[in-house]
Amino acid sequence: MSARIVHIASNTFREAVRDRVLYNLIAFALLLSGAAIFIGQISIEIERLVVVNLGLTAVSLFGVVIAIFIGIGLVSKEIEKRTLYTVLSRPVRRWEFIVGKFFGLAGTLVVNTFFMAIGVFAALLYVAHKFSSSDAFILVALYFIVLEFLILCSLALLFSSFSSPLLSAVFTFALFIIGSFADDLRGFAAMTHGIARWFATAAAYLVPNFSALNVISAVAHQQSVGGQVVLQNSLYALFYSAMVLSGAVLIFERRNLK
Amino acid sequence: MPAIEILGLEKIYKVGFWRKQTRRALHPLHLTVENGEIFGFLGPNGAGKTTTLKMLMGLVFPTAGTARILDRDWTEPEVKAQIGFLPEQPYFYDYLTAHELLDYYGQLSGVPAKDRKRRIDEVLARVGLTDVRGVQLRKFSKGMLQRAGIAQAILHDPKLVFFDEPMSGLDPLGRREVRDLMEQLKHEGKTVFFSTHILSDAEALCDRVAIIHKGELRGVGAVADLTSSVQGKVEVVWQGTQVPASMKALGAECHITGDTVRAVIADTQQDAAIDALRRERLRLIAITPLRTSLEAYFVEKLQHSQTTAGTTV
Ligand SMILES: Nc1ncnc2c1ncn2[C@@H]1O[C@H](COP(=O)(O)OP(=O)(O)O)[C@@H](O)[C@H]1O
Numbered sequence: 001m002s003a004r005i006v007h008i009a010s011n012t013f014r015e016a017v018r019d020r021v022l023y024n025l026i027a028f029a030l031l032l033s034g035a036a037i038f039i040g041q042i043s044i045e046i047e048r049l050v051v052v053n054l055g056l057t058a059v060s061l062f063g064v065v066i067a068i069f070i071g072i073g074l075v076s077k078e079i080e081k082r083t084l085y086t087v088l089s090r091p092v093r094r095w096e097f098i099v100g101k102f103f104g105l106a107g108t109l110v111v112n113t114f115f116m117a118i119g120v121f122a123a124l125l126y127v128a129h130k131f132s133s134s135d136a137f138i139l140v141a142l143y144f145i146v147l148e149f150l151i152l153c154s155l156a157l158l159f160s161s162f163s164s165p166l167l168s169a170v171f172t173f174a175l176f177i178i179g180s181f182a183d184d185l186r187g188f189a190a191m192t193h194g195i196a197r198w199f200a201t202a203a204a205y206l207v208p209n210f211s212a213l214n215v216i217s218a219v220a221h222q223q224s225v226g227g228q229v230v231l232q233n234s235l236y237a238l239f240y241s242a243m244v245l246s247g248a249v250l251i252f253e254r255r256n257l258k
Numbered sequence: 259m260p261a262i263e264i265l266g267l268e269k270i271y272k273v274g275f276w277r278k279q280t281r282r283a284l285h286p287l288h289l290t291v292e293n294g295e296i297f298g299f300l301g302p303n304g305a306g307k308t309t310t311l312k313m314l315m316g317l318v319f320p321t322a323g324t325a326r327i328l329d330r331d332w333t334e335p336e337v338k339a340q341i342g343f344l345p346e347q348p349y350f351y352d353y354l355t356a357h358e359l360l361d362y363y364g365q366l367s368g369v370p371a372k373d374r375k376r377r378i379d380e381v382l383a384r385v386g387l388t389d390v391r392g393v394q395l396r397k398f399s400k401g402m403l404q405r406a407g408i409a410q411a412i413l414h415d416p417k418l419v420f421f422d423e424p425m426s427g428l429d430p431l432g433r434r435e436v437r438d439l440m441e442q443l444k445h446e447g448k449t450v451f452f453s454t455h456i457l458s459d460a461e462a463l464c465d466r467v468a469i470i471h472k473g474e475l476r477g478v479g480a481v482a483d484l485t486s487s488v489q490g491k492v493e494v495v496w497q498g499t500q501v502p503a504s505m506k507a508l509g510a511e512c513h514i515t516g517d518t519v520r521a522v523i524a525d526t527q528q529d530a531a532i533d534a535l536r537r538e539r540l541r542l543i544a545i546t547p548l549r550t551s552l553e554a555y556f557v558e559k560l561q562h563s564q565t566t567a568g569t570t571v
């Protein structure tokens with residue numbers, strides 16, 4: 001990987017930190033500790049279930065909001081403010097800029113998720129007083145959440161490379177919602193007939209499959225996640241974000257800056 | 259080897275919601291800038307200067323044409339390690355300090371880590387920002403941003419610099435400093451290509467200038483050569499509605515407006531003209547030497563285009 005990509009990524013991370021993005025951790029900590037104390041009052045049986053469910057869902061939603069809100073401005077804001085002029089007039093390839101931005105945002109989310117994960121485990125320890133071996137699967141759920149972020153980052157970047165921040169936010173959020181029901185969509189497509197089946201199937205398989213990446217409920221119920229699923233999901237997320245990023249690069253390579 | 263060869267670069271913007279309308283920003287432009295010269299790219303606002311520079315930097319794509327920079331195809335990324343660019347009214351990442359910004363740009367331009375700190379200190383001192391090196395750019399005034407812009411353009415010690423309106427946003431002292439800096443760059447053997455709509459900035463400084471108006475090149479040459487066409491001429495004005503034959507014989511170009519006539523003649527024929535007018539008993543109003551500045555040339559060039567445009571409509 002070229003050094004320039006690393007420099008662009010770390011500058012993107014620095015921007016997020018200075019824009020106080022990590023302050024969301026405070027809100028997250030308050031939410032989670034409030035919930036843990038509240039749940040601590042009720043029955044011992046469902047405490048773990050609720051904390052894991054709530055904690056992981058919050059990790060996912062906080063990250064989704066960050067991915068969308070930073071992602072949509074990554075390219076369009078730099079074009080709008082003309083900060084790109086002095087970057088692209090250096091020996092920086094346009095694709096390096098896109099890829100650097102992607103890793104910068106992904107890195108921000110990984111760091112953010114790391115701190116939130118500590119919070120989830122702390123809350124779990126608070127209500128259950130000890131860890132059990134099945135808690136290891138919480139790590140798998142967190143890993144899948146990060147994979148979800150990678151796909152979202154690439155989508156936000158793709159839209160950011162040709163449309164306004166507002167439209168990008170709408171597109172990315174819509175795909176997030178639709179993708180969360182990708183399984184249902186695939187089931188629905190299988191029930192249709194003729195040409196409609198064709199289109200429905202294509203659409204169902206084109207949207208990002210976030211439902212496969214969501215194992216929060218299973219993990220909360222102390223079910224295990226197989227190695228095969230981990231491998232499949234990893235490959236899927238990498239392939240999907242790589243394709244979307246390539247699309248972003250293809251568009252951005254041809255763009256006239258304002 | 260020329261530093262810049264612009265080979266027919268042309269830009270037609272597509273405008274409007276459906277991008278159906280077009281607006282021509284630049285007619286095919288042919289221009290050569292030699293190594294080691296300070297070259298002024300002159301024209302009023304909207305002439306197409308910024309468009310030309312943005313095409314050379316690969317920020318917008320030309321409708322047609324190519325260019326060579328430092329004897330290489332202008333799209334080669336390696337070329338960009340050797341050039342510096344100051345955009346018009348530059349704007350930077352405002353969450354960075356001046357020092358952080360230059361460090362980041364140094365990394366992108368491939369300045370080795372061990373030289374970076376020294377280079378940054380040098381250019382900060384050179385543009386007078388040493389005292390505010392630790393201040394975030396969001397607190398910078400327009401003039402300070404302009405200085406930061408110059409600093410980032412020369413940070414990596416480029417062979418060729420492109421400055422778009424480098425004096426704008428600066429006070430008289432600042433303009434003076436930028437002029438001095440461009441002269442120093444020339445002495446260091448660098449090529450300076452800069453655009454301006456302020457002629458006096460170019461006049462004292464440039465080895466050669468190009469004049470562009472409404473996207474069309476109107477003249478290229480050494481300042482002295484360009485101005486020589488209006489050098490040593492006087493304008494004679496008298497009351498009357500026609501031009502006597504004796505004045506025509508002097509080869510004067512005459513314009514009649516109302517009851518005054520203006521004629522431009524060589525200053526060596528001034529006495530003959532006065533004699534001719536006296537013989538015809540015409541009332542002389544004024545004799546004024548034409549300004550031999552770039553400004554006179556500029557005004558003449560642009561007026562010329564306006565009158566021709568006026569007659570064709
Ligand atoms: N992005 C753009 N879209 C449409 N027209 C543009 C764009 N940028 C510049 N123009 C037009 O191109 C012409 C030249 O502009 P510019 O290159 O900025 O001139 P200058 O720098 O000499 O003032 C102007 O008429 C301007 O309106």
Ligand SMILES: [Mg+2]
Pocket residue numbers: 304307308309346
């Ligand atoms: Mg301009």
